[in-house]
Amino acid sequence: MSVDITLINKLLAAQNIMVLTGAGISKESGLSTFRDSDGYWAQYDPTKLASLDGFLADPLLVWKWYYERKQKAIAANPNAGHLSLVEMERLFKNFHLFTQNVDNLHRRAGSVNLYELHGNIFHSHCLNCGIKYNDDFVITDKVPICDICGGMIRPSVVWFGEQLPSDILKVAFEYANKCDVFFTIGTSSEVYPAAQLPFIAKDKGAFIIEINPNPTSFSPTADLSIRNPASEALTEIIHLYKQVRGI
Numbered sequence: 400m401s402v403d404i405t406l407i408n409k410l411l412a413a414q415n416i417m418v419l420t421g422a423g424i425s426k427e428s429g430l431s432t433f434r435d436s437d438g439y440w441a442q443y444d445p446t447k448l449a450s451l452d453g454f455l456a457d458p459l460l461v462w463k464w465y466y467e468r469k470q471k472a473i474a475a476n477p478n479a480g481h482l483s484l485v486e487m488e489r490l491f492k493n494f495h496l497f498t499q500n501v502d503n504l505h506r507r508a509g510s511v512n513l514y515e516l517h518g519n520i521f522h523s524h525c526l527n528c529g530i531k532y533n534d535d536f537v538i539t540d541k542v543p544i545c546d547i548c549g550g551m552i553r554p555s556v557v558w559f560g561e562q563l564p565s566d567i568l569k570v571a572f573e574y575a576n577k578c579d580v581f582f583t584i585g586t587s588s589e590v591y592p593a594a595q596l597p598f599i600a601k602d603k604g605a606f607i608i609e610i611n612p613n614p615t616s617f618s619p620t621a622d623l624s625i626r627n628p629a630s631e632a633l634t635e636i637i638h639l640y641k642q643v644r645g646i
């Protein structure tokens with residue numbers, strides 16, 4: 400593994416550490432990614448399942464897919480990758496974790512400085528009046544309907560063509576601009592604006608570490624590419640860091 404003293408020295412000197420995660424960090428919890436050969440988009444059409452037009456065309460199809468994913472997320476447990484990021488939050492003063500994942504596993508692991516860029520599969524809201532539901536809907540043959548206005552309820556996730564929550568995006572750009580170390584973990588770096596964050600950090604002089612068993616379009620820009628699963632790489636980084644600090 401390419402974890403060495405250069406990275407540890409960067410971590411020792413860092414004032415602000417930023418992390419961006421994607422579906423790959425939850426793969427070792429048994430959840431599917433999107434763009435791997437066994438990922439969702441190899442089987443399903445994202446325009447049908449992850450867009451407002453797709454939802455309006457067939458809301459039950461979309462709800463069934465999210466319901467199934469929610470059941471899988473409930474059955475899954477955070478893995479050593481998620482837990483390592485919780486430990487890093489304890490070890491480093493200014494540590495901020497941004498995720499594209501909607502599976503709730505970072506929160507369940509115990510991450511607190513956590514920003515969900517693409518929403519959360521366990522929340523939903525009315526398409527018509529916007530009222531929020533912390534749902535426990537069981538989806539069989541009906542789309543959930545709003546108690547207040549009778550509108551269709553939708554999952555509170557960001558679909559293709561939709562804006563990310565502006566408050567979270569603002570914070571993400573702010574941290575990308577000021578961090579000294581940036582980790583991009585388990586993401587193919589294909590979906591913007593999330594994929595732009597490490598480029599911003601790099602432009603501002605941050606040291607960028609990519610953790611991904613496979614190369615991505617971001618890899619040539621990374622200062623260090625660790626080609627191992629997230630759980631192994633993060634465990635090793637923490638181990639070495641603690642060894643050097645004698646803790």
Ligand code: OAD
Nearest residue numbers: 421422423426432433434499585586587590611613628629
């Ligand atoms: P992708 O499926 O595009 O990428 C997952 C990445 O994880 C790939 O580059 C894999 O090589 C890597 N990977 C696989 N196993 C890994 C492991 N054990 N450790 C580390 N990395 C591993 O998923 P995202 O980049 O998260 O949006 O996709 C971004 C967005 O596109 C998602 O939020 C979703 C999707 O369409 C919407 O649904 C709107």
